Amino acid sequence: MTAISNTAGPSLTAQNPFRPLASDLQPWLAAIAIVPILATVYQTLVLTDLADEVIRLGINGDRYSMIWTNACWGITVIYGVFIGIWAMPRYGSRDTLLAGLVWFALGNLLCGAATDVTSMAVAKLVEGIGKGMVIVLCRSMLYRQFDRMVIVSIGIYGVIAYATRPTTPLFTAWINEAISWRWVFWVNVPLSLLALPLVLRFVKPDRPAQPMPLQIDWIGVTLLNAWCINLLFLSGWYRKWGGWSSNAFAATAVLGLVLPIAMVARVGSGLTVTEHVRRLTRVRMYVLAMCVRMLLLLQLLAALTLMARYCTSVRGYPRVVSGWILAPASVTMAISTLLTTWFHRRSLRHFWLLVAVVGCAFCLWWMSSVDNFTSKQQLKWMMGSWGLFVGLIPPVFLQDEVEGLDRRDFLYGGAVAVVFLILPLVVVPTMTNTVISVWTDRAVDAQRLNLRQNRPEVEEATERVTDYYRQHGMDAPEASQAASTVLANFVKAESMARGIQAGFRFLSMTVGGLGLLATALLVYCRPSRSA
16 A cells, blocks of 8 residues: 555646645645745734834825724725635635735735825725735644644744744834835735745645535624724824814714624624523633734734834834844744743643733833833843743633634634724724823923923033033034923933833733733633543
């Protein structure tokens, strides 16, 4: 039989060059084929201010108008997720993922060619569809390649999909400095196209012989989308509208209360209350695991953005230097993820999650101590320590997701999990930015008040700075003007530092509160070994 299989293998491969290899290397080759996907599709969430600010200036957009690009991207990502779920039982995961890669490559091509906010928003519509279709299928497809060695695929996915994200801002900053901000998008195009033949060659085909129709309530999906976008504008344009003093804000807030009620009424009408309770009980572990995933993504998005903003806006570091300050988190994340996966103990899984939550909250609170004099070395230590605790999270939720969902409840569990995954990612980072802006304005007002009043310390500082400029050849009026500029810049930097400190404290309390709640529910809802 061995001789027959050895002679049959090459002939089949010669007849069909895209037929996956039937050998012990096949799972590893499939993992290699998925690496370009994890290196592109999964990295667009954490561009941070090192790239986002340059892109905004490149298309001549203001901070408030850029919310339209985020809204268009968010809308199609959610639709893309459900399109992927709808297409999987009809065409198979592999073919659906390949279609998503094509959409993603096309979207990035259009994003790089954008000239204004409108064209970027249209390009984001295309990119979002592809991203949603890929992220909903890629992980499960990788798991199936390893079959019983699923813990190996969890380690690979955890390191490549998550531990690499703190280095993405450095990579994008280097591309922007070396070439152009457009190549931040265009570099994803060849990598996505490279993944197409690799996936065809090394990933097992799974197209069903008999397509299985899967009914999706697209009206319910649309209501969910509308609610998410409503919350995005509600938190993002709070200061632009002036809060509750604006009729536009009040109407949006009322709509934010009506939409979830309409969504629940629409979804709940198809099943009885008893059936809903039964299904929620069956998918509870999966939904909680997705909440832990949300906790990880929330930190990667918000913490990296805050630290990047601090480095560029407060300290004035070059973008590449700021990227190197963020990069140590990738090393420590990879180490802790690999060690937790290698020395896996099922009984300690949620203990490590508790350690991760407490450690992350502590490190984020430590980051709130940054000011105008914090050294680069200390910033790297902060990022490295934070990454060490964040790296404990992926093995926990990736394994809970595998064990916590039956295939019969895939659609129902996925729909419920999307709500708990998307909403915090939409609301919390935007609320964090609002907190930063509010506290920055308060600090600016306080500093200006200090400068206006007759304070000996302020007068002494002004005299010393003026005298410094006089010694360098300026006359009295020019020296006085230069001293005023120096003090004004100091006020701006100090106020922005205060705002970022408030943002880190808000994020620390949010991560700690949500993390402890999710950990307690996971421990309480954990099924027994006999079950």
